[in-house]
Ligand SMILES: Nc1nc2c(ncn2[C@@H]2O[C@H](COP(=O)(O)OP(=O)(O)OP(=O)(O)O)[C@@H](O)[C@H]2O)c(=O)[nH]1
């Protein structure tokens with residue numbers, strides 16, 4: 671198996687759709703998933719480069735593994751579910767610090783998945799003539815009994831994601847002005863319909879190119895062997911694997 675040129679890691683709470691995004695991109699399908707155990711990686715040939723994409727478990731019990739998966743990452747996707755405010759909150763509270771082991775020039779994207787559901791909900795709300803309960807708000811709205819069963823999930827807006835992206839940059843000690851702009855790095859996707867999924871991965875691969883070239887250059891100039899990568903490569907025979 672070829673040695674990966676760069677590593678991209680998907681982080682986020684359970685059930686936000688990380689595995690589904692990966693399936694959609696690598697297999698062009700939306701298929702049934704089971705909650706990920708530990709993590710799994712996939713290799714994607716992108717032009718002359720081998721990209722490794724790491725799918726991590728969102729469940730709390732696997733949290734300790736997250737920083738290991740982020741070690742040496744050239745890009746991290748912070749994934750939330752657009753219908754679930756708490757999944758955005760968790761990114762900052764639980765997942766951001768895991769990226770301390772990522773490369774110093776790591777690229778960060780904030781991705782709201784399940785965009786197909788918000789469209790459906792918005793449509794449903796309009797059709798029924800009910801009041802719009804879909805606007806984002808940081809605390810749960812009081813839900814009158816008369817409205818129970820309408821729409822209980824809050825939506826996360828693009829502006830919420832952009833604000834989180836700004837806080838990620840600050841946490842990383844990066845200047846907003848000299849970093850990649852939020853408009854470019856905040857995506858809304860649907861693993862179900864495929865909306866924006868190719869754009870997400872390919873935008874990130876493009877942006878990872880300087881990191882790939884730097885790494886190739888370092889490897890050429892150094893006779894030392896990267897033990898971490900070799901152990902990963904030698905223990906994985908298949909295109910994808912669990913670990
Ligand atoms: N409607 C809709 N459902 C989705 C989408 N993406 C994922 N799902 C569903 O959401 C559930 C969770 O998806 P997974 O991809 O397993 O989520 P995950 O983030 O990998 O979860 P963990 O492995 O537990 O961390 C599944 O029932 C998926 O079918 C999407 O874009 N739209």
Ligand SMILES: [Mg+2]
Pocket residue numbers: 688689690703704705706725726727728
């Ligand atoms: Mg999963």
